[in-house]
Amino acid sequence: MCGICGQYIRSGSPATDVLERMNDCQCHRGPDDDGIFRDGSVGLAHRRLSIIDPESGGQPIHNENGTVTVIFNGEIYNYGHIKDRLTSAGHRFTTETDTEVLVHLYEEEGPSFVDELDGMFAFALWDSERERLLLARDPMGIKPLVLAETDDQFAFASELPSLFESDMDLGGIDRDALAQYFAFGYIPAPKTAFRNVSKVRPGERILISDDGIDREKYHDPSITLRDPDIDTAASHLRSLVESAVEKRLMADVELGAFLSGGIDSTIIVGAMAQLLDDPVKTFTVGFNQDRFDESWAAREVASFHNTDHHEITLTANDVRDSVPAVLNKLGEPFADPALMPSYAVSRATRNNVKVALSGDGADELFAGYDKYRVESLSKYYRALPSQIRKYAVEPAVNALPASRGTAVGDAVYKGQWFINRSGARSVPERHFDLMRVSDDHAIQSVTNVDPIEAGQTTLRSQHAAISPELTDRESLARIQAVDTRLSLPDQMLTKVDQASMYNSLEVRVPFLDTAVVEYALSLPTDHKLTGRDRKRVLKRAFDDLLPESILQRNKHGFDMPIGEWFKHELADEFVSTVRSTDLGILDTAATLDLFEEHVDGNHDHSRFLWTVYVFKHWALRMQEQGVLE
Incomplete structure (x- = not known):
């Protein structure tokens, strides 16, 4: 894993000092080695986290006569x-790396070779x-890549802050992108917070030359609807899944696994335990507030699979x-609260191993999130007469005090969440509400x-682009x-990459093997x-x-009690920011009025307040660095 x-530059040559500055910005992605290459109009820079062939796999890597050069971030599981x-x-090989x-x-x-790669990756290849x-x-978009573009220059990087050092005009704030941020808490590809910068989309291939830029989607999950019986499926x-896990054990360094105590991470750890001779090293984070702490479940799984278990506890002071x-490392605002505990567990994991497997992706594929249950049940709520919903149920439930800090308050919060996200008539509108x-x-x-218009437009576009085979499904x-x-x-x-790579840790996600993804999406909903x-x-x-005990427990998110912390330990920090x-x-x-409502316990605005807090922190940082005026 690397940066x-x-x-x-069409009319010039990249400067070495600029490439060095860009590369230094992402040294956390690759603390083991670095390399720079310049040839005419192109300059490439690389930071290496050594996983395969640590001794001789430095980058950039070239073909036999030096006419093709590549820098690479990720893993190719079928490289052998x-x-x-x-x-x-x-062909003659000089290293044992997958990059070569x-x-x-x-x-x-030629460029179509990307179709043959099985792995997680982002790379740049120069054909002189x-x-x-x-x-x-x-x-699947596991590894990130961003691209800045003006009339005569292009710059790319694993992370946005590297582009701040490219001396390019980033175009200033993209307000449409910020509308999406306040809709979702993140900015969907291809947009970024800056007008002249875009995210390379998952499964996208880009060719840049003096003739211009050509962007092409080379892969979307292929969905062939199936209806096997549950046991066959x-x-x-x-x-x-077992094949996907086995492929991701490929490494010349020691591996471990994240373990939350949920279904997904337990499966990954169990599959690893069956494949490895030594106990799996497992890592979890807990909270010192019982309502949010799941470390007990992780301990049960660790005992069940006889792992070498490591546990840390996160407090409000740790978060502060x-x-x-x-x-400070974010190039654009990103408000998933789980970034903080993910960062903490990645930091603890990196003290022991360089590579960790995780259970990410299974919730999307197998309907694990609460929002999927809400969508499944919402048809019954919509069957009530609209006048009863609008003038009786919704006012009554929304008038109740909601707080995730108590069992009753949390039940009210979930009830409000359900009724306020179940009434929309169209699927994209309900999806946005979720x-x-x-x-x-x-x-x-x-x-x-207008976050609402931006969010609904994004969802309408996404639903229009999905496989036609799914249009007749529920x-x-x-x-x-x-x-x-x-x-x-x-x-x-994005959260997983940021949290792990800020700590120089590679994370692999077996559930996002393309074969697993395509099979899961093809199955009937009642199988999930x-x-x-x-x-x-x-x-x-x-x-x-x-x-x-893990089979029977309810789904819990890998979250942090930020709403409660805003009421107490982080209150002053929020207001000043x-x-x-x-x-x-x-x-x-x-x-600040919303903040007072939240502190008083009248409404739970924790997600929105965290979104505001992250945005303000980012804006101040950008102004201090001179990125924004």
Whole structure:
């Protein structure tokens, strides 16, 4: 796992000192080695986290005559088969790394070689004979890549802050992107916070030359609808997941696993335990507040699978201390609260191993989230006469005090969440209501942009683009398919990459093997979610690896009690940050009124307040660095 960056300048040559500055910005992605390459109009820079062939796998890597050069971030799990084929065809290899197969496979097949890669990756490849630069990102969007573009220059990087050092005009704030941020808590691809910068989309291939730029989607999950019986589906799914786990054990360094005590991480740990001779090293984070702490479940799983278990406890002070370190690295606002505990567990994990497997992706594929159950049940709520819903149920429930700090308050919060997200008539509108970070009341404090319109437009576009085969399936299947293209790469996987790579840790996600993804999306909804159960087929497939207590427990998110901390330990911090700067996006007085409502316990605005806090912190940081005026 690494960091990559570089430039393409049509009428000049990239400067070495600029490439060095860009590269230094992401040294946390690769503390083991670095390299820079310049050739005419192109400059490439690389930071290396050594996982395979640590001794001789430094980058950039070239073909036999030096006409093809690559810098690479990620892992290619089928590189051994590709290498054998290329060796038989006469290609000479000088390292044992997976990276080197890229230059030789490109020689054989040109830009279309990306179709053959099985892995997680982002890379830049320079063809000096044809004078073209190829950029590509893996099909599921596990590894990030951003691209800045002006009339005569391009710059790319694994992370936005590297582009701040490229001396390019980033175009200033993209207000449309910030509207999406206040809709979702993150900015969906291809947009970023800056007008001249875009995210390379999952499964996208880009060619840059003097003729311009050509962007092409080379892969979307292929969905062939199936209707096997539940036992047949479970058997096949188990085979696919076990194969995916086995492939991701490829490394020349020690591996471990994240363990939350939930279904997904337990399955990954169990599969690893069956494949490895030594106990799996497992890592979890707990809270010193019982309502949010799941470390007990992780301990039960660790005992069940006889792992070498490591546990840390996170407090409000830990968050206060970590927030600047994490948020200062963000190139754009990103408000998933789980970034903080993910960062903490990644830090603890990196003290012991360089690579960890995780259970991310299974919730999207097998309907694990609460929002999927809400969508499944919402048809019954919509069956009530609209006048009863609008004038009786909703006013009564919304008038109750909500707080996630108590059992009763949390029940009220969930009830409000359900009724306020179940009434929309169209699937994209309901989908937006399930994803949005705030209700209509809170969103009124956002000025000069329209998060609701931006969010609904994004969801309408995403639903229109999903596989035609899914249009006749129930709404939940369509929502899951859109989530694999939207919230999975742009929220979940972004969080995982940031939290882990800030700590120089590589995270691998077996559930996002393309074969697992495509099979899961092809299965009927009732194999995943019923009135009484969720992740049904996944549990059936791995019931022998799941302790009974884990099978029976309810789904819990890997979250932090930020709403309670805003009422107490982080209250002053929130107020001072909100007052610190003004970009004309938020009404400060209205925002502080929402904060008072939250502190008084009248409404739970924790998600929106965290979104505001992250945005304000980011804006202040950008102004201090001179990125924003």
